[in-house]
Amino acid sequence: MDKQQNARPVLEGPDIARVLTRIAHEIVERAKGADDVVLLGIPTRGVFLARRLADKLEQITERKMPVGSLDITMYRDDLRMHPPRALARTEIPGDGIDGRLVVLVDDVLFSGRTIRAALDALNDIGRPRAVQLAVLVDRGHRELPIRADYVGKNLPTSLRETVKVQLAEEDGRDTVLLGAKPAAPGAHP
Amino acid sequence: MQRHLISAADLTRDDAVLILDTAEEMARVADRPIKKLPTLRGRTVVNLFFEDSTRTRISFEAAEKRLSADVINFTAKGSSVSKGESLKDTAQTLEAMGVDAVVIRHSASGAPYRLATSGWIDAAVVNAGDGTHQHPTQALLDAFTMRRRLVGRDAGLGKDLDGRRITLVGDILHSRVARSNVDLLHTLGAEVTLVAPPTLLPVGVETWPCEVSYDLDSTLPKSDAVMLLRVQRERMNAAFFPTEREYSRRYGLDGDRMAKMPDHAIVMHPGPMVRGMEITAEVADSDRCTVVEQVTNGVSIRMAVLYLLLGGNEPAVSHARPTEEK
C-alpha cells in the first residue's frame, strides 16, 4: 500500500481502544445484556475490530461472546467494475444466527454499499432476530438508506479525501489516517 | 489468469493457488442452508458438449447455478466426428444469443484452443476436456483434493504441493487427465511419476517434467498419492496390452499393493472406474480412496474458475486486488 501523501492521523491507538470500549458498553446497554448477540466482522479489518469488541464484551458480561466473519465479496454490486477479488473467510459461530441479534462490524462506513451486500449475504445464511451495525469511523456520503447503530467517530470528509484504518493485527499499528486522494492519471482537473 | 482456461500449462503457480484458495471458500457455500451466491447473476454460460460426459456436465452446471448464472446446455450427441463448421457455426449461434462463457467438451484435441483463438467468438472459453489433450478443471480438482488431504484444509491455504510425490498409473497415452495433471502438479511443486506399460506412454514423454517408470510396486512406497487412470477395454484390441488379467496383475491396484503405500497416502481416480481392471473393489471402497471427494471438490473448483474468469470486468490477475471501497 502506498504511503498516502500528507495523511494525518485522526485517531491514534489509545483513541481506538477507548471508542471500542464505549461501543461495547453501548451494545450491552442497547441489547439488554447482549445475551443473544453475535458479532460478525466484515473482512479484513472489520474482523479484527469484531474480535476486539468481543474481548471487551466478554470482560463486561463475563460470558463467551460468539464472534465470526462475513465475507461480502460475492454479494458486491460493483463486481463487474473490477477484476475478481480474492475471497475472504466467512465463519459463522457454531450456534448460527437464527433468532440472534447480529452486530455487523466494519472499519469505515462510507457509501453503505458494503453493508447492503452484507445484509444480502446474511440473508443466505440465516434469519437473525435483528441486525445492527457498528463502525469505527463514519465518514458520511451515504448512497443508500443505511445508518450505523454504533459509531466510534463521526468524521466529516470531502470526496477528495481518503480514510484509511490501520490495525495492529494487519498493519502493525493502530491508527486512522485522513489523506488526500492522489489525482487519477488522465482525470479532468 | 488469462481470459480463457484452455490448458493447465497456462496457469502460473500463483494463479493455481488462487484458484485452490478460492475453491476452499466456495466449498463452504455447500455447507450453508442456501447453497447459492448471486455473483454471476445476469451472466449466461453455455455448456457445449460435443462428447458425452454427464458427470462433468452436471458438475459444471451445479457450479454455474450456485453462482446464479443462467445456464444453457447444448449436447451435440453423437457428433464427435462432426465437421468443424458445426463447431464454428454452433459457437457463433450461441454467442449471438448473448453468451458470456462457453464451457466446451470436444473429442478433438485443440477444439477449445481453436474456439478461443480463431476469432469465431468473443466469449470466455473453459476447456471441459478436449480429445487426448487437456482437462484443466480435473487437474485443479485433483490438486485441490491432494492439498486438502496431504497439507490440510486450512493449513493448505496459500500453499502449493511442494515436494509431494504423486504417481499417475495407467493409460497416459490417451489421457487428457494425465497431461493436465503433469503440467499443474509440476507447477505446484509436486514430484510426479508416471507408471504405465511402455505401449501406453506417448513418444516424447521423456521431455515432460516428470519421472517415468514401468514398475508400479517399486513406486508405491514412495508415493503420497496414487492416481489411477481409466483403462478402456478396447485398447486391448489394438495390442496396447495382451489381456485384462495381465494388465490388472501388473498395473492394477489391489489391497496388497495398497498396503505398500505409506499410511498417509491416498488413492485417487478421476472416474469412471473400471473395477477389476485398474482398481479392485476393496481399494475403491476404502477410506483412502478419494473418488467421491473428488466429485464434490469438482463443483467447488469449477465455481472458483468461473468466478475468477467471469466475476469481474476482466479475469483475475495473478494476485486478486484488495478491496478499496467501503
Add this chain to the structure above:
Amino acid sequence: MSKTLIRGAKVLGGEPQDVLIDGAVVEAVGRNLSAEGAEVVEADGKVLLPGLVDLHTHLREPGREDSETVLTGTRAAASGGYTNVFAMANTFPVADTAGVVEQVWRLGQESGYCDVQPIGAVTVGLEGAKLAELGAMHESAAGVTVFSDDGKCVHDAVIMRRALEYVKAFGGVVAQHAQEPRLTEGAQMNEGVVSAELGLGGWPAVAEESIVARDVLLAEHVGSRVHICHLSTAGSVEIVRWAKSRGIDVTAEVTPHHLLLTDELVRSYDPVFKVNPPLRTERDVMALREALADGTIDIVATDHAPHPHEDKDCEWAAAAMGMVGLETALSVVQATMVDTGLLDWAGVADRMSFKPAQIGQATGHGRPVSAGEPANLTLVDAAYRGQVDPAGFASRSRNTPYEGRELPGRVTHTWLRGKATLVDGKLT
C-alpha cells in the same frame, strides 16, 4: 511471329545477358542483342530460369472444382513460374483410366497457362488392390509416364512389385507416397515431443522410412526405377542416400514446406499447418536441405493441395490435410536453399526444372536456356522481399501456411513456348 527481348537477365544466376525469344523458341542468348522488332523486357539483373516443372500438383478437377480447377491451378502455376505441372490422380473420379487422364490433359491444353501432364493411378480407385490399366493410360493422348496413388500408399508389397515391373515395358515410373497405413491410423501430426503434448495422433517417421526402405529394395530386386514423393524425414534421406550409393535407380522429391516449417507450428492448432506427410522437426528440415543440396534428393515438388476454406476453418482433427504451394515454392526454395548458400540458381534450375522434367519425361520442358530451345522461361526478382498475401493468389484456394510471413523473391514473368503467361507479376 512476335519477338521478345529480355535484356540484362542473369541466366541461371550468371552474368547479365540478353535473351531473344522468337515465336516459341529461344532465338539467341548473348550480350547486346538487337531489340529491333522485339518487345523489350528490362530484366535489370533479375534471374532467368528455365520454366519450372512440378512433378506433384493436385489440380482437383474433375470432382473438387470448389477447391481448384485445371484453369485456376495452371494460372497459379504460371504465377509461381511453372510451365509444366504433373497432375496427381486422386480426383473424383480417380484418374485410373485413359478417359480421365485424357480429360485432364485436354483441359490443360485449353487453359493455355501451363502444360498439364496427368499422372495415372497405380491401382483402381487408389484402393491398392488391383492394377489400373497403366498401359492404356500410357498409350492415350495424355501419354502418361508417371503413376502414383498419391494420397495413399501402394502398401501391398506384391502390388508394388508388380507395378514397378509392369511399367518397365513402356519406360514408366511409379511415384510412391510412402506411408505405412497401419502405423498411421488416426495420425494427425508428426509423432514426437509436440504430439505428446498436444494430444494429437502421431505419424511416426518410421511409417515413411519403412516403406522407402522396402521400395528401394524392391526396385533393386526387379531392376526398376522408383520415385519417392515428398520425403520428409532424416531417416528417409539416409535410406535414399544408401540406395543411390548401391546403384539403385531411385529418385526423390521434397516439398518446399518440408524445407522450411516444423511441427512446432502445430501448437497453434491451426489446420493450415496440417499436411501429409506432416511437418517434422528441425533436425529433419536440416537433413532435407542438405540432401537437396548434395543431390540425394533430386527435386523440389510442391504437393500443391488446395482445399476450400471450410475444410481448414475448423478444429484440427476435422480439417483436411494439405497446403497450396505453386505460388510460393520458388520463394521458399530461395529462402531455405539459395539465401542460405546451400544451392546456387543453377542448382535451383536443376532441382525445379531439369531434373523433374527428366524424371517425368516431359518433352520441351526442363531444357537449357540456349538458342534453339523451347522458350519456357521464368524471370525472378530475387532481391524482392515481401509478405505473403493469399488474397492475391491465382489459386482458387487460400490454404497457405505462409500467410503474413516475409519471403524473398518474386516471379515477375513466365513464358510458355514464347507466350507470356505472367507479366510484371500479373497473369495475362
